[in-house]
Amino acid sequence: MRVLMFGWEFPPHIAGGLGTACYGIVKGLVENGVETIFVMPSASGDEDGSVATIINASDVPVMSVASSVDEFLDKVRFVRVGTNMIPYTNPDEFYELVEAEKKQREVSSDKIYGSKYRFSGKYGSNLLEEVARYAMVGGTIAVEHQDEFDVIHAHDWLTYLAGIAAKELTGKPLVVHVHATSFDRGSEDMIDSRVYSIEKRGMEAADKVIAVSDLTRNIVINKYGISPDKVVTVHNAVDFSGRENLQVERGVRDKVVTFLGRITFQKGPEYFIEAAAKVLKRTSGVRFVMAGSGDMMNRCIRHAARLGISDRFHFTGFLRGMDVQKMFALSDVYIMPSVSEPFGISPLEAMRSNVPSIISNQSGAAEVLKYAFKVDFWDVDAMADDIYALLNYPALADFAAKEGYEEVNRLKWNHAAAKMKKVYESVIK
Amino acid sequence: MKKSICLYFQVHQPTRLRLYRFFDIGKDSHYYDDFTDRTILHRIAQKCYLPMNQLLLDLIKKYGKDFKVTFSITGSALEQFDRYEPEVVRSFKELADTGQVEFLAETYYHSLASLANEGEFKHQVEKHVKAIEDHFGVTPKAFRNTELIYSDGIGKQVYGMGFKTMLTEGARHILGWKSPDFVYSNPVQPGLKLLLRNYQLSDDIAFRFSDQGWKDWPLTADKFLSWMKAADGEVINLFMDYETFGEHQKEASGIFDFMKALPGVVLADGSLEFTTPTLCARKHQSVGEIEVPDPISWADEERDVTAWLGNELQQDAFNKLYEQSEKLALLNNAVLWEDFGHLQESDHLYYMSTKFFSDGEVHSYFNPYNTPYEAFINYMNALSDFIIRIDDAVATFGQAPAAEEVKPAKKKKK
Numbered sequence: 001m002r003v004l005m006f007g008w009e010f011p012p013h014i015a016g017g018l019g020t021a022c023y024g025i026v027k028g029l030v031e032n033g034v035e036t037i038f039v040m041p042s043a044s045g046d047e048d049g050s051v052a053t054i055i056n057a058s059d060v061p062v063m064s065v066a067s068s069v070d071e072f073l074d075k076v077r078f079v080r081v082g083t084n085m086i087p088y089t090n091p092d093e094f095y096e097l098v099e100a101e102k103k104q105r106e107v108s109s110d111k112i113y114g115s116k117y118r119f120s121g122k123y124g125s126n127l128l129e130e131v132a133r134y135a136m137v138g139g140t141i142a143v144e145h146q147d148e149f150d151v152i153h154a155h156d157w158l159t160y161l162a163g164i165a166a167k168e169l170t171g172k173p174l175v176v177h178v179h180a181t182s183f184d185r186g187s188e189d190m191i192d193s194r195v196y197s198i199e200k201r202g203m204e205a206a207d208k209v210i211a212v213s214d215l216t217r218n219i220v221i222n223k224y225g226i227s228p229d230k231v232v233t234v235h236n237a238v239d240f241s242g243r244e245n246l247q248v249e250r251g252v253r254d255k256v257v258t259f260l261g262r263i264t265f266q267k268g269p270e271y272f273i274e275a276a277a278k279v280l281k282r283t284s285g286v287r288f289v290m291a292g293s294g295d296m297m298n299r300c301i302r303h304a305a306r307l308g309i310s311d312r313f314h315f316t317g318f319l320r321g322m323d324v325q326k327m328f329a330l331s332d333v334y335i336m337p338s339v340s341e342p343f344g345i346s347p348l349e350a351m352r353s354n355v356p357s358i359i360s361n362q363s364g365a366a367e368v369l370k371y372a373f374k375v376d377f378w379d380v381d382a383m384a385d386d387i388y389a390l391l392n393y394p395a396l397a398d399f400a401a402k403e404g405y406e407e408v409n410r411l412k413w414n415h416a417a418a419k420m421k422k423v424y425e426s427v428i429k
Numbered sequence: 430m431k432k433s434i435c436l437y438f439q440v441h442q443p444t445r446l447r448l449y450r451f452f453d454i455g456k457d458s459h460y461y462d463d464f465t466d467r468t469i470l471h472r473i474a475q476k477c478y479l480p481m482n483q484l485l486l487d488l489i490k491k492y493g494k495d496f497k498v499t500f501s502i503t504g505s506a507l508e509q510f511d512r513y514e515p516e517v518v519r520s521f522k523e524l525a526d527t528g529q530v531e532f533l534a535e536t537y538y539h540s541l542a543s544l545a546n547e548g549e550f551k552h553q554v555e556k557h558v559k560a561i562e563d564h565f566g567v568t569p570k571a572f573r574n575t576e577l578i579y580s581d582g583i584g585k586q587v588y589g590m591g592f593k594t595m596l597t598e599g600a601r602h603i604l605g606w607k608s609p610d611f612v613y614s615n616p617v618q619p620g621l622k623l624l625l626r627n628y629q630l631s632d633d634i635a636f637r638f639s640d641q642g643w644k645d646w647p648l649t650a651d652k653f654l655s656w657m658k659a660a661d662g663e664v665i666n667l668f669m670d671y672e673t674f675g676e677h678q679k680e681a682s683g684i685f686d687f688m689k690a691l692p693g694v695v696l697a698d699g700s701l702e703f704t705t706p707t708l709c710a711r712k713h714q715s716v717g718e719i720e721v722p723d724p725i726s727w728a729d730e731e732r733d734v735t736a737w738l739g740n741e742l743q744q745d746a747f748n749k750l751y752e753q754s755e756k757l758a759l760l761n762n763a764v765l766w767e768d769f770g771h772l773q774e775s776d777h778l779y780y781m782s783t784k785f786f787s788d789g790e791v792h793s794y795f796n797p798y799n800t801p802y803e804a805f806i807n808y809m810n811a812l813s814d815f816i817i818r819i820d821d822a823v824a825t826f827g828q829a830p831a832a833e834e835v836k837p838a839k840k841k842k843k
Binding site: 249250251252253287289297298301302304305306308310311312314315316317323326330 | 450451452453454455456457740741742744745746748749800802805806809810812813814816817
């Protein structure tokens with residue numbers, strides 16, 4: 001079986017979790033005997049070509065495609081990007097991207113046909129235009145390779161239009177994969193309607209929709225009006241191959257409770273601060289760390305100061321590379337109090353580093369992690385209880401660390417890919 | 430009686446914190462950015478301290494007893510001079526040796542101790558007096574608090590330390606219709622005379638001198654003299670940062686030429702004379718008490734302490750810092766006391782100010798951080814490490830008797 005896959009990024013150059021997930025999926029598919037042609041907007045050449053044939057959309061000139069495809073693309077081609085639709089990048093990087101792109105004004109649209117388009121492949125300010133161009137190039141690639149695949153697989157809204165174009169031009173079945181929805185990026189009244197409509201169109205055009213959790217599956221069904229029998233949950237996994245846990249000498253003897261992620265409303269940072277203040281009322285010898293950056297960071301700093309806990313509540317700013325591993329290695333408890341999290345890979349990373357984790361019921365990860373502590377994001381008392389217990393009862397913490405480590409090592413992309421293969425089989429006529 | 434002019438210059442350099450990350454807590458207890466301190470000090474020494482000291486020395490040589498100036502130099506600045514630019518200390522010593530220069534007492538660390546803790550305040554003032562004696566061989570008789578912070582209560586404490594003269598801001602909201610150009614006294618301790626800064630005339634030099642959009646630009650010594658003569662009081666207090674000369678107002682603005690010309694113009698006119706705070710308070714009677722229930726300062730439009738304690742970040746940092754006083758008092762640990770002092774420098778709190786929008790220019794000019802949040806995070810990380818060290822020291826301090834109890838137990842086994 002062969003699949004034409006549309007992604008947005010692929011390791012080693014990734015800004016968010018999507019690239020990592022795609023890599024895991026492709027590797028898992030190989031083990032299940034599925035070959036993949038992986039299309040991405042801007043490949044660098046150092047991607048792992050042993051697991052898939054990588055096609056760089058920037059290398060492919062657009063042909064004048066069938067008018068039906070042209071027509072729907074017309075509607076989106078000139079839509080400019082708004083704020084609040086940057087899916088995975090962090091605010092610092094986003095700012096840099098926007099600044100960089102302001103300097104190099106985009107090419108005019110009449111040059112599209114017969115020419116190559118250099119995609120940035122990032123999540124920058126002319127994202128919607130890139131999405132539209134990607135669809136045209138994607139259609140071209142699908143036609144060129146139409147004898148080489150049986151099914152099309154498109155990851156998240158950025159690639160849905162490409163998936164639809166490929167389906168319309170080749171008649172091959174389409175599977176769209178929902179890693180996140182507009183409802184996970186902003187509160188309900190802040191939804192970007194242009195993104196929402198692309199998401200909806202992709203799900204409607206698809207023969208099957210894969211959701212990363214039951215939580216996301218419910219959103220797909222309820223908020224996008226997709227028929228339940230078309231939507232299948234395949235939980236994410238995580239690939240720890242070749243990774244060794246860091247040994248870091250600790251500077252503080254206090255126990256450390258860590259939040260690591262974007263500091264945005266969706267991640268529930270303020271519930272963590274409230275829980276921290278409750279814990280500090282009952283026990284000393286503990287420090288809280290909020291690692292990351294985001295639009296709520298300054299508000300959180302003020303919040304902690306107002307509660308008078310700033311000497312025990314630390315902010316690290318955005319962590320890169322090894323600092324993330326270092327932070328896990330320094331942690332005794334990990335917490336992800338997300339208000340809405342399609343899946344949430346970070347607790348898996350924490351548990352892999354032997355750190356017991358507390359996660360919100362409003363995360364997809366809660367559906368698969370038996371050995372994580374689960375609370376409702378708003379229940380700061382329960383959160384404080386769990387933190388206190390993990391800090392003060394070593395037997396509990398050791399058990400959670402040991403079992404959690406085993407548990408996340410059992411979550412393999414291989415198994416997830418096997419389920420995806422079944423989905424493919426169900427749509428190939 | 431001739432009108433008095435008090436020319437007083439504040440000399441301070443903060444001990445800046447390095448980028449101190451969460452990962453450093455408990456591992457590295459050196460909090461300071463020595464390289465930046467040294468670089469900045471070197472620049473200011475070349476542009477301001479050395480040339481301006483020479484200029485003042487020349488004026489004193491030229492006019493003898495008719496020209497006098499006053500300095501207050503913080504302990505933090507003296508430490509940096511000793512370490513990086515000893516030439517600056519020598520040139521201040523030369524000025525001190527003329528006998529025409531008064532040195533004021535203040536808090537050694539340019540701190541807000543007067544707002545936090547009476548014991549710590551006194552300790553720092555004593556430390557500063559000693560440092561001035563050691564460096565310049567003179568004993569300060571008059572007092573200026575950090576940033577000219579003053580209230581009735583602070584004045585009472587200062588009087589209790591033996592000072593009879595104190596400098597503060599001629600803040601409009603405490604003066605009302607009164608003029609800053611007289612000597613006043615503290616209502617609780619009438620023995621404490623107060624000299625109030627004439628902010629109009631002081632800021633004409635310190636802030637507006639090089640502003641070409643100012644209607645009175647360019648400022649000349651003659652013009653300035655006419656303004657001083659027009660003031661209707663007995664005393665004109667010109668208090669400003671010493672870095673005004675050559676650093677805030679660049680040499681090219683003509684600031685040095687202005688200062689060089691001013692004494693000659695004033696003395697030729699003959700209706701004013703140069704004096705220093707102590708002499709001034711001796712010469713002029715208090716015209717009345719002035720009530721200051723809440724602390725004032727010379728900072729910002731509000732002339733209060735909100736530049737350092739105006740938001741919740743600053744308050745939390747300030748409270749956490751001074752909570753350590755009690756534990757520290759148990760310890761006789763010079764290194765900890767020194768870090769406690771440097772962490773008290775008011776500059777750290779100033780960097781956390783969120784008053785960017787009204788007084789942004791001044792705040793951002795002096796601020797090494799991009800945002801108040803960064804300043805706060807960095808400070809709290811360093812403070813957290815400091816607190817750990819204190820707690821450790823207190824813990825071992827408490828264990829000493831316990832360790833002795835173990836010994837007889839061992840003997841029993843024998």
